[in-house]
Amino acid sequence: MNSFTEENYLKAIFKLHEADRLAVSTNSIAEKMNTKAATVTDMLKKLAAKNLINYTRYQGVSLTAAGRKIALSIIRKHRLWELFLVEKLNFRWNEVHDIAEQLEHVHSSELVERLDKYLGFPKHDPHGDPIPDNKGRMSPSRSALLETGEAGKKYIMTGVADHDSIFLEYLDKLGFSLGCEIKVESITAYDRSLHITLNRKKTIHISNDVARNILISQLR
Amino acid sequence: MNSFTEENYLKAIFKLHEADRLAVSTNSIAEKMNTKAATVTDMLKKLAAKNLINYTRYQGVSLTAAGRKIALSIIRKHRLWELFLVEKLNFRWNEVHDIAEQLEHVHSSELVERLDKYLGFPKHDPHGDPIPDNKGRMSPSRSALLETGEAGKKYIMTGVADHDSIFLEYLDKLGFSLGCEIKVESITAYDRSLHITLNRKKTIHISNDVARNILISQLR
DNA sequence: TCATCAATTTAGATTAATCTAAATTAAATT
């Protein structure tokens, strides 16, 4: 069995690799995990000894098949628990991350499968992120960002790129929610801020910073 | 915040004190926690330094109000999660203990309160044990043991004294379940084994070992 | 009362995860 810490390192490496498809550096892991590079090096040696990562000094790391499998199972649990918290216990989408960080480390494959069934074998979590199935497969979720939207066109919100609670709460307040319709009315050339209409009801103005963190798919 | 380990020690001390109302000995804790006495001594010093237990060398320990509060909150979480697993995820009563041992250490009072509400503010877990409320209050559960039952009388099963999975599975197979009606038909003087009828349907024979681990209340 | 024994504690190590500071290496710049 692997410790919580090991599981968290594997998850971090998976996510960093997902973000930019390169070999993952020691420093980037240290930043993500909120520790020091020296600590990361020690852990990398340990994970390499367990054949969970490919590691050569100074060269960065990648996950082995075994490491990837563990990372995906943690992400699966995290996202299932997040959905449980929102759907069944009525938490809001900005309140569930920290609790799911703990729940994701509960070891019981039976529990995960039953939770999955209880939730109706969902494909996405409350932030629109895909939930891996028990084989580690998940939809690639190649969504576009709202900042690439064109004036006059309509989109559906499919997720967020920033999962920070502050950001999510702000989106809530503005009226955004997963699946809402977003019509781009106009784009300001100067700062790339947008005027948009949400669900044909409410027209608001958002900065490019916000638009860059909202995932959309085209509505035809 | 307290570590999982500290929480487990507090829970163990609470349960040992509950069993026999005496000061709890180092050895009994070691046995319950599956560690060595020396390890326990170290931990007792640590818990005493945090004012969670009253400890004087060679004298055994008791919980302070603060320690008791933590122990009860862990037990509350454990029992709520067990009920969730049985009621919502359809686990059987002998499958939930190990998973609840993990879930009980998830820190989030909001989560516990919402879970409690989701389950309808239950008073008992799947084994008939009382669930402490968020103030730490719980019904004393002063049940009698089936071994004290009298021939010809009827009882309701209210819980079990032994929570071992093997025992629970055996009870299942015999047809016992929480709330079932038990009529004591006869008692064999020699070995104190019992002939009983379950739910007016099925008459079986059980040893005193089994009867000693079933909690009942009189049916009037 | 005093010797004996069982329970408990202390002493000294070990392992996992972390740190700081120093050393090393690879990459970038001149």
Next chain:
DNA sequence: AATTTAATTTAGATTAATCTAAATTGATGA
């Protein structure tokens, strides 16, 4: 190619939880 710089690793400590073995203490019973 040589030098500088930034990233990474190593060295050496620290803390929490654990262990074994030795020492101590309190209780028991002769």
